[in-house]
Amino acid sequence: MNEFEKAERFLCEVQKPARYTGGEYGEVKKDLSEVSVRYAYGFPDTYEIGMSNLGLRILYGLTNSIEGVWCERVFAPWPDMEEKMREHGVRLYGLESGDAIRNFDMVSFSLAYELCYTNMLNMLDLAGIPLLAAERGEGDPIILAGGHCTFNPEPAADFVDIFLIGEGEELNREVVELYRDMKAAGRSRAEFLSESVKIPGVYVPAFYDVSYGADGCISAVTPRCGAPARVEKRIVRDMDKAYWPDTYPIPNTEVVHDRVMTEVFRGCTRGCRFCQAGHVTRPIREKSPDTVVEQTIRHLEFSGGEEVSLTSLSTSDYRGLQEACDKLIAYCEPRSISISLPSLRADSVSMALLERVSKVRKSGLTFAPEAGSQRLRDVINKNLTEEEIEGACTNAFASGWNSVKLYFMLGLPTETEEDIEGIAELANRLVFLWRQNAQNKNRGLKITVSTSSFVPKPGTPFQWFGQNTKEELEAKIAFLREKMTAKAVTYNWHEPEVSCLEGIFARGDRRLGAVILEAWKRGAKFDGWDDYFDYGRWMDCFAACGMDPSWYNARQRGMEEILPWDHIETGVSRRFLARGWEAALRGETLPECSARCGGCGADRLKGGKCDV
Amino acid sequence: MSEKFKLRFEFEKSGRIRFISHLDLLRVMQRVFKRAGVPLWHSEGFNPHPYIAFGQPLSLGHEGLCEIVDTALTEECADPAALCAAINAVAPEGLRMLRAWVPTRPLKEIVYADYETLVFDAAEADIPEMLSRVTGEKCVVLKKSGKKFVELDIIPLIRSVKMEPAAEGVRILSRVACGASKVLNPQYIADGAVGRQGVSARHKRICLLDGEENIFC
Numbered sequence: 001m002n003e004f005e006k007a008e009r010f011l012c013e014v015q016k017p018a019r020y021t022g023g024e025y026g027e028v029k030k031d032l033s034e035v036s037v038r039y040a041y042g043f044p045d046t047y048e049i050g051m052s053n054l055g056l057r058i059l060y061g062l063t064n065s066i067e068g069v070w071c072e073r074v075f076a077p078w079p080d081m082e083e084k085m086r087e088h089g090v091r092l093y094g095l096e097s098g099d100a101i102r103n104f105d106m107v108s109f110s111l112a113y114e115l116c117y118t119n120m121l122n123m124l125d126l127a128g129i130p131l132l133a134a135e136r137g138e139g140d141p142i143i144l145a146g147g148h149c150t151f152n153p154e155p156a157a158d159f160v161d162i163f164l165i166g167e168g169e170e171l172n173r174e175v176v177e178l179y180r181d182m183k184a185a186g187r188s189r190a191e192f193l194s195e196s197v198k199i200p201g202v203y204v205p206a207f208y209d210v211s212y213g214a215d216g217c218i219s220a221v222t223p224r225c226g227a228p229a230r231v232e233k234r235i236v237r238d239m240d241k242a243y244w245p246d247t248y249p250i251p252n253t254e255v256v257h258d259r260v261m262t263e264v265f266r267g268c269t270r271g272c273r274f275c276q277a278g279h280v281t282r283p284i285r286e287k288s289p290d291t292v293v294e295q296t297i298r299h300l301e302f303s304g305g306e307e308v309s310l311t312s313l314s315t316s317d318y319r320g321l322q323e324a325c326d327k328l329i330a331y332c333e334p335r336s337i338s339i340s341l342p343s344l345r346a347d348s349v350s351m352a353l354l355e356r357v358s359k360v361r362k363s364g365l366t367f368a369p370e371a372g373s374q375r376l377r378d379v380i381n382k383n384l385t386e387e388e389i390e391g392a393c394t395n396a397f398a399s400g401w402n403s404v405k406l407y408f409m410l411g412l413p414t415e416t417e418e419d420i421e422g423i424a425e426l427a428n429r430l431v432f433l434w435r436q437n438a439q440n441k442n443r444g445l446k447i448t449v450s451t452s453s454f455v456p457k458p459g460t461p462f463q464w465f466g467q468n469t470k471e472e473l474e475a476k477i478a479f480l481r482e483k484m485t486a487k488a489v490t491y492n493w494h495e496p497e498v499s500c501l502e503g504i505f506a507r508g509d510r511r512l513g514a515v516i517l518e519a520w521k522r523g524a525k526f527d528g529w530d531d532y533f534d535y536g537r538w539m540d541c542f543a544a545c546g547m548d549p550s551w552y553n554a555r556q557r558g559m560e561e562i563l564p565w566d567h568i569e570t571g572v573s574r575r576f577l578a579r580g581w582e583a584a585l586r587g588e589t590l591p592e593c594s595a596r597c598g599g600c601g602a603d604r605l606k607g608g609k610c611d612v
Numbered sequence: 613m614s615e616k617f618k619l620r621f622e623f624e625k626s627g628r629i630r631f632i633s634h635l636d637l638l639r640v641m642q643r644v645f646k647r648a649g650v651p652l653w654h655s656e657g658f659n660p661h662p663y664i665a666f667g668q669p670l671s672l673g674h675e676g677l678c679e680i681v682d683t684a685l686t687e688e689c690a691d692p693a694a695l696c697a698a699i700n701a702v703a704p705e706g707l708r709m710l711r712a713w714v715p716t717r718p719l720k721e722i723v724y725a726d727y728e729t730l731v732f733d734a735a736e737a738d739i740p741e742m743l744s745r746v747t748g749e750k751c752v753v754l755k756k757s758g759k760k761f762v763e764l765d766i767i768p769l770i771r772s773v774k775m776e777p778a779a780e781g782v783r784i785l786s787r788v789a790c791g792a793s794k795v796l797n798p799q800y801i802a803d804g805a806v807g808r809q810g811v812s813a814r815h816k817r818i819c820l821l822d823g824e825e826n827i828f829c
Contacts, residue, residue: 009732009812011631012673018636023628023705025644250643252629252704253636304647304702336660 004098006090014081018253019047022073022095026249026302028060029096030070037180038104039063039071040094040141044111044119045528047075051249052257054311055110055147059168061245066176072096073249074107076119077126079525079532085126092127102128106179107141108172109160111149114505115498115527117156120145121520124159131517133161133206138189142179146172150203151233151280152458152565155505157205158513162196164203165568166233167266169243171201197227201234203568210510210564216551218509218562232569233280235605239266239287244295250303259307259340260299264292264324267602268313269593269612273381273584274370274412276457277313279577280570282602283610284593289320293327300337308332309340316345317592325353345384355399365396368407371415372422378587379414381580386426393430397437403446404430410476411454411468411496413584420476423449424483431486445488451480453499457506458565459572461580466556467503470496497535501527503553509564512552514545571602616653616663616684620715621696622829626675626816629706634669640704641681647702650695653684667722667820667828668790671797674815680722680828682715689714713829722828724771724821725790727798728783731805732812736777742784742805743775751804766804769796771825775805790820 004021011017041060043050050056056073063071072094077085085092091100101107107129109120121131124143130136133143145156146164153163164171175196182192196202207227213219223229236242251258267284268277287295296308308328312318325339332339339357344350369384371377377384393404408423427449434445453473456465468476473496484491505512518541526532542549557563559578566574576599583590590598594612597603603610625637632640641664645652654660667680689695692712699709734742745751746766755764771787784805788796802813820828 013810017631017672018633021628021631025647025702025704027705250704252632252640254639302647304643304645306646336654 002098003090003093003100006088007085007093007098010084010088014084015078016253018251019075020077020081020095022098022249024249024252026247027073027096028064028071028249030064032070034068035070036068036184037066037070037106037176038094038099039069039176040074040101040104040107041071042074042101042107042109042120042123044076044109044116044123045113045526046078047251047253048255050075050110051251051255053110053112054261054263055112055168057245057248057261058243059108059110059172061248062169062172062243063176065243066173066180068180069176070096072101072104074101074123074127076123076526082122082126092123100127101141104141105183106144106176108144108146108164111145111147111156113528114149114155114502115533116149117159117505117516118520118524118527120156121159121516122525125520131520132158134158136161136189140189142189142192144175148276148280151276151568151570152507153203153205153568154510154564155508155512155516157510158517160205161193162202162204164234165201165231167235169236171199171234173243174199175202194225197225200232203227203231205510208567217558218564221562221567223567230567230569233571233605235266235283235285235571237285237606239263239285240291246298247302248299257309258305259309260296260303260305261309261311262292262296262299263287264310264312264315264318264320266312269317270314270383271381271580271590271592271598271600272370272383273379273461273580274409274454274457275313276460279572279600280459281313282570282572282600283606284612285606286318286320286611289324289327292320292324293331296328297331300331300335306336307338307340309342311342313343314345315341315343316350321353325357329357345388365393365401365403366405366407367392369426370407370409371412371419372408372424372426373419375587376412376415376419376422378589379584380412381584381589383589383592389426390429390433394433394437397434398439400439402434402438402440402443403448405448405450406430408449408451409454410451410480410493411473411499413462413465414587415476417479420480421483423451423480424485424489427484427489428486431488434488447486447489448492449484449489450492450494451477452494453496455499455503455506458563459570459577461577461584463507463563463577464557464559464561464581467500467553468496469550469554470500473499498528498533500549500553501535501538504549505552507557507564508552511547515541515547518544571600571605573601576600614653614686617686617688618663618682618684618715619689619692619712620829621681621683621712622710623679623681624675624677624708624710625670625679625706626677626708627706629704630670630673630675633672634666637670638664638666640707641683644699644703644707645683648695648699650683650699651686653686665719667719668725668795670817671799671815674798674817676817678710678819678827679817680719680820682719717822717828720792721822722820723789723791723823724787724825726818726821727786727788727801728816728818729786729798729802730778730781730783730814731802732781732814734782734806734811736782738806739775739777739782742782743773745807746770746773746801746805753800753803754809755800761809764800766796766800769794770801773801787821787825 265286663684696709
């Protein structure tokens with residue numbers, strides 16, 4: 001009896017058991033006689049979140065396209081399922097086969113978010129795999145990790161054997177193929193790890209000694225065992241030739257985003273200084289409109305989906321957008337398939353396009369001014385002006401939209417009370433514009449203002465900035481609440497505690513591994529979920545480990561300090577980031593890449609000039 | 613409004629897919645029809661939707677060997693067997709169309725269903741006592757109703773019941789109410805027979821029957 005067969009007896013007693021069965025259309029099953037490497041693609045959150053992830057679709061297909069390798073999926077079971085599994089002695093299993101992943105060759109984790117570390121540990125424990133890399137040996141799976149968190153992999157260094165830095169289409173294939181070939185040749189786990197560091201983009205944290213000075217800062221990071229001094233992230237140079245799956249598992253049960261997603265480009269030319277994704281995914285690489293259309297139609301036909309989303313960090317900046325949309329509308333309209341364009345800018349061209357694609361359904365408008373004043377928007381290099389927001393909303397109200405969502409951040413560098421007050425003022429001006437321009441006022445106006453707390457991230461010009469404390473952020477929220485007076489405006493805010501914890505791990509070093517382990521031992525899991533997040537428990541864990549959390553999040557770093565992630569190269573130079581920080585303090589903006597190259601350095605990864 | 617050509621399918625839901633809910637099954641059906649290129653008829657109006665109606669919902673975790681689903685197409689189906697094959701080629705594991713035909717009877721004529729229930733926490737020796745509990749004058753079980761439990765006498769809802777030993781426990785073969793007005797989940801027969809709530813059991817619906825106890829089609 002395999003693990004799934006044991007679980008079948010109690011699956012009816014847990015919530016949404018379809019999350020734990022596999023068996024979807026598009027799942028890959030292989031004949032074990034033709035499989036030499038068993039691989040689990042682990043997603044340290046629920047099935048509903050993981051199955052909405054484009055990276056999973058790509059890497060699941062990619063890994064299964066490697067000869068002799070069977071890649072299965074595994075997600076974090078919800079606590080009710082976990083309890084039953086522990087009670088009945090069921091180990092974490094791959095959804096495709098129902099076999100325990102304990103016996104697999106490789107288990108990877110997609111680390112998209114700092115607060116998923118405890119889920120990774122819990123999954124390893126449920127699988128029966130030693131949590132610490134140092135305690136794993138021959139016969140234990142190799143634990144891999146990739147995703148945005150790995151641009152500062154250090155907090156998870158104790159638990160992961162190999163970090164895969166950057167994009168996976170080529171890197172993952174090379175690592176898995178190397179493992180497959182070395183396993184066939186009878187080579188050991190240790191030999192594989194030593195050999196793997198020859199592949200660019202591979203970071204084996206155990207091969208780096210980190211020493212600290214008296215001030216607690218890092219004094220040196222020393223590679224051993226032939227590991228490179230700096231690990232440079234991998235990218236796919238040509239998006240038209242990059243791997244794209246023909247099929248992917250279509251969930252039988254409801255997930256967060258059950259729609260076709262087609263990336264139109266990677267990278268970003270905007271250079272918003274707070275944005276990690278916009279920096280670490282550089283340089284910009286576009287797909288041709290024909291590729292976008294072909295890949296989209298392929299997935300629509302395969303999935304039977306009724307919605308497609310063209311994704312990127314800033315879809316309006318896609319030069320082929322008009323052409324791709326024209327062709328897609330021709331395909332989608334007669335079939336009642338809706339097209340969504342997230343991350344659009346508030347300019348007139350985008351608005352006209354939005355109007356055309358959203359004939360089927362008119363959803364709400366969303367803008368992310370991020371900061372309430374032009375001064376602060378200049379500091380963060382968010383090149384969106386008051387006039388653009390107001391112009392876009394005027395047009396939208398005139399053509400029948402009655403609902404607007406606005407996103408802002410609190411706690412940005414140099415922020416003052418005037419900047420915060422500017423958020424309320426902007427919302428009030430939109431109410432005024434609606435009164436002047438709305439076609440039909442009977443339906444009322446709904447403006448939703450949401451604020452989150454800014455978390456400084458590695459690889460950005462704000463990587464040195466001392467994050468606002470929980471108390472400072474709470475005071476800012478209270479201040480803004482008082483300023484929000486208009487009836488049509490609803491104000492939502494994220495509690496700063498979560499952001500403060502994110503702030504610790506985003507820029508933490510490998511000494512935090514002890515805290516993560518302690519927190520997991522004390523029951524921390526699903527920290528990204530309000531119902532499970534327990535800030536007090538985390539603070540107790542820092543105290544128990546004798547560590548000061550504010551040293552990690554609230555401390556302004558010295559510009560010369562060795563940062564824990566300095567040996568991980570995103571392609572954007574530290575010098576460029578430092579220039580960005582200084583310019584931010586002066587309130588100077590940086591033009592968009594297509595207007596003038598800012599010299600970030602990422603063009604080197606592409607072997608020359610950027611595609612702008 | 614465009615002309616509507618009704619079509620009835622008999623299908624099987626077995627194996628791992630038995631853990632999806634009725635609502636999920638409805639979504640999966642729509643997706644599968646779309647993938648197979650079935651020319652589904654859609655209602656008119658602001659939010660057009662296809663016509664899909666099930667004979668009787670199947671409880672989460674139960675398998676069904678001859679479930680019924682009705683739909684409507686925009687054209688007459690010339691080759692129902694080929695349509696079933698096209699759908700099965702794009703269906704998830706465990707969901708399989710068995711045949712299709714133009715319906716002549718309304719779904720509300722479904723009155724009974726036959727179930728095969730495997731009770732894990734019982735043995736051959738328990739059969740006489742189990743049988744006597746569910747064939748007496750009265751057999752009250754606790755039925756979940758929202759968040760509360762209410763008492764339910766299952767005897768009037770049982771048409772017939774047989775038991776036999778099985779490798780993993782005791783097999784119950786039952787014919788129970790399964791219509792629009794009265795319905796009995798066979799889990800309550802297992803609960804009633806063992807005399808305890810939440811007995812570990814696996815259920816399979818064998819067929820749907822009309823008021824005359826003939827197979828509904």
